[in-house]
Amino acid sequence: DAGITQSPRHKVTETGTPVTLRCHQTENHRYMYWYRQDPGHGLRLIHYSYGVKDTDKGEVSDGYSVSRSKTEDFLLTLESATSSQTSVYFCAISLGQNYGYTFGSGTRLTVV
Amino acid sequence: QQQVKQSPQSLIVQKGGISIINCAYENTAFDYFPWYQQFPGKGPALLIAIRPDVSEKKEGRFTISFNKSAKQFSLHIMDSQPGDSATYFCAASGSSGETSGSRLTFGEGTQLTVNP
Numbered sequence: 001d002a003g004i005t006q007s008p009r010h011k012v013t014e015t016g017t018p019v020t021l022r023c024h025q026t027e028n029h030r031y032m033y034w035y036r037q038d039p040g041h042g043l044r045l046i047h048y049s050y051g052v053k054d055t056d057k058g059e060v061s062d063g064y065s066v067s068r069s070k071t072e073d074f075l076l077t078l079e080s081a082t083s084s085q086t087s088v089y090f091c092a093i094s095l096g097q098n099y100g101y102t103f104g105s106g107t108r109l110t111v112v
Numbered sequence: 113q114q115q116v117k118q119s120p121q122s123l124i125v126q127k128g129g130i131s132i133i134n135c136a137y138e139n140t141a142f143d144y145f146p147w148y149q150q151f152p153g154k155g156p157a158l159l160i161a162i163r164p165d166v167s168e169k170k171e172g173r174f175t176i177s178f179n180k181s182a183k184q185f186s187l188h189i190m191d192s193q194p195g196d197s198a199t200y201f202c203a204a205s206g207s208s209g210e211t212s213g214s215r216l217t218f219g220e221g222t223q224l225t226v227n228p
Contacts, residue, residue, distance in 0.1 A: 103155030
């Protein structure tokens, strides 16, 4: 999607290894979010950021950490990947309250 | 804790028919209700949204109906087309402070198939 890119698009990793997913925006939006999408669960919030170095947990944050050192970049790290973290991960950006999200194209992560 | 319940899980409609997807929420502090459309291999895209001060919003063939007292809202797709075949998500958020922005809680999604 225009203004927001995720990398990598696909990744296969082994159980126990650390993994970092990157979200990059060119829209200068204050708010950034990481969601995971799983069948039957919709989209669930992992972590979000409301400014540089300002982050907070979502509903499924265990096993994940995030960092935002610049407005444009929001990194999601799986500290020690497990099979339950096999999922499609979406980054989203927003201007703020009661504004819609713009989503990236997603990263399909498989933990074997 | 699932705060937004969406139904049905899947829906098959004939071309030209009306597609209806329903959502119910629990948190009375929610005040923004968007719908997202997702095609395979793509991220969700904002389709239409409503705030609780109105009971209906229409954009082209897409209409949101909102019932505040019942804590329910629904998406109606009129004259459904094969190109509408996608996954649809309802969502909700409330004004919970500047630091949380518009934290959206999503429904489970509905897989819509429109047969030609």
